[in-house]
Amino acid sequence: MAGALGSAPGARWNDFEVGRAEGGAPRLVLAGAAAEAARAKGATRHHLTLTHDGGMAAATVILEAP
Numbered sequence: 001m002a003g004a005l006g007s008a009p010g011a012r013w014n015d016f017e018v019g020r021a022e023g024g025a026p027r028l029v030l031a032g033a034a035a036e037a038a039r040a041k042g043a044t045r046h047h048l049t050l051t052h053d054g055g056m057a058a059a060t061v062i063l064e065a066p
Contacts, residue, residue, distance in 0.1 A: 004062065005034065005037045008034055008037035010032070011034040012032065014031075014032075015030060015031045015032040015033055015034035017029040017031070018048065026049070026050050028047075028061060030046070041063060043064060043065050044065060045064040046062065046064065047061065047062045048060070048061050
């Protein structure tokens with residue numbers, strides 16, 4: 001998420017929550033300093049994809065601004 005937000009002063013791990021959207025897709029919920037940083041960048045939507053294999057996991061986040 002640091003790549004999508006760049007520097008998000010004050011953001012902590014618990015400012016990012018992964019849940020499930022309807023249909024089971026992963027859903028990202030931003031709170032605190034992370035949500036403020038996304039708003040400051042003009043982001044109105046965000047997308048999350050997760051993958052895992054052999055004990056390794058990766059996530060990709062894309063922020064969308066009009």
